[in-house]
Amino acid sequence: MTGKRNFSHPSWMLPENQATPESVFFNRRSLIKAMGVGSLAAGSNIFGALGTAQAAEDPSAGLYPVARNENYTIERDITPEELNTTYNNFYEFGSHKQISGAAQALNIRPWEIEIDGEVEKPFTIGIDDLLKKMPLEERLYRHRCVERWSMTVPWSGFALSKLVELAKPTSSAKYLRFETFQDSAIATGQKQFWYPWPYIEGVTMEEAVNDVSFMVSGAYGKPVAKQMGAPLRLALPWKFGFKSIKSIVKISFTKQRPVSFWETLLGSEYGFWANVNPEVPHPRWSQVNEQVLGTDEVVPTQLFNGYGELVAHLYDGMEGQELYR
Numbered sequence: 475m476t477g478k479r480n481f482s483h484p485s486w487m488l489p490e491n492q493a494t495p496e497s498v499f500f501n502r503r504s505l506i507k508a509m510g511v512g513s514l515a516a517g518s519n520i521f522g523a524l525g526t527a528q529a530a531e532d533p534s535a536g537l538y539p540v541a542r543n544e545n546y547t548i549e550r551d552i553t554p555e556e557l558n559t560t561y562n563n564f565y566e567f568g569s570h571k572q573i574s575g576a577a578q579a580l581n582i583r584p585w586e587i588e589i590d591g592e593v594e595k596p597f598t599i600g601i602d603d604l605l606k607k608m609p610l611e612e613r614l615y616r617h618r619c620v621e622r623w624s625m626t627v628p629w630s631g632f633a634l635s636k637l638v639e640l641a642k643p644t645s646s647a648k649y650l651r652f653e654t655f656q657d658s659a660i661a662t663g664q665k666q667f668w669y670p671w672p673y674i675e676g677v678t679m680e681e682a683v684n685d686v687s688f689m690v691s692g693a694y695g696k697p698v699a700k701q702m703g704a705p706l707r708l709a710l711p712w713k714f715g716f717k718s719i720k721s722i723v724k725i726s727f728t729k730q731r732p733v734s735f736w737e738t739l740l741g742s743e744y745g746f747w748a749n750v751n752p753e754v755p756h757p758r759w760s761q762v763n764e765q766v767l768g769t770d771e772v773v774p775t776q777l778f779n780g781y782g783e784l785v786a787h788l789y790d791g792m793e794g795q796e797l798y799r
């Protein structure tokens with residue numbers, strides 16, 4: 475639907491071919507070490523480089539890059555990595571976009587994921603054991619934040635349906651409930667007591683086993699950066715970005731519909747479904763258009779964020795605004 479756009483790089487953005495080659499990261503890394511962690515706050519530019527340097531030490535680094543799934547390519551330009559790693563929503567580290575420095579405090583090894591609820595046998599699995607069992611692939615996905623900005627991201631990971639197979643849910647499982655880590659000593663945003671921590675999200679079983687639902691462990695051909703939700707996050711590109719929960723520690727199969735972080739906080743604005751629909755405004759702003767990050771373009775938002783062919787059937791016979799909010 476979306477034609478190749480006339481893409482002009484604003485002056486502040488590096489063209490793709492000038493992105494820092496891997497070899498110089500090590501030099502930058504020594505530089506960062508020499509500077510000392512305390513002085514990191516001095517320059518925001520270094521945060522992207524730091525994220526990449528840390529990724530190089532990740533025990534899963536050897537798994538990437540992985541082959542692209544050609545069913546999920548896209549006629550939009552990929553958002554530059556330097557932008558994607560420095561403009562983030564991750565309220566655990568602050569309620570603003572510049573959390574990439576703070577997020578480096580997150581310790582992503584060891585990292586265990588607990589699977590419980592309506593399953594044959596609950597279990598806990600380490601992230602590296604999980605990644606060994608899952609068929610990794612790359613997919614180019616749109617990402618549409620409810621705040622009206624959008625990105626195009628080269629995610630690596632595996633279909634959520636593969637994890638559901640591994641979990642062996644029983645017939646009474648109707649929903650999946652995802653939970654983010656909780657540790658306010660490192661994630662100081664969690665000291666903001668008026669938020670209902672930990673961050674929770676949920677989908678129906680039908681949504682979960684649909685092929686578009688993707689578990690992300692990598693991005694830009696390497697382990698996903700901490701600020702983007704390492705070591706494991708969701709990508710549900712037909713829904714608003716807040717559904718794509720980061721840094722998951724627990725997945726529960728439930729009979730009851732989970733209540734999300736945002737639904738608990740502000741249920742009248744952020745519901746369970748949150749499917750993208752340009753015709754249903756947020757109570758406080760229009761959702762007709764989106765700002766494409768890294769460009770000066772504002773483009774029309776598409777129903778289901780352009781994934782209608784693949785996901786609209788999930789909502790057959792369901793009607794109403796609550797599907798889109």
Ligand SMILES: Nc1nc2c(c(=O)[nH]1)N[C@H]1C(S)=C(S)[C@@H](COP(=O)(O)O)O[C@H]1N2
Nearest residue numbers: 562563564565619654673715716718719720
């Ligand atoms: N745990 C957690 N997950 C989260 C969020 C968050 O604050 N905490 N923000 C959400 C929102 S609103 C968006 S738009 C995306 C942003 O992902 P990005 O920073 O990788 O672009 O993460 C989502 N997942």
Ligand SMILES: [Mo]
Nearest residue numbers: 619620715716
């Ligand atoms: Mo968002």
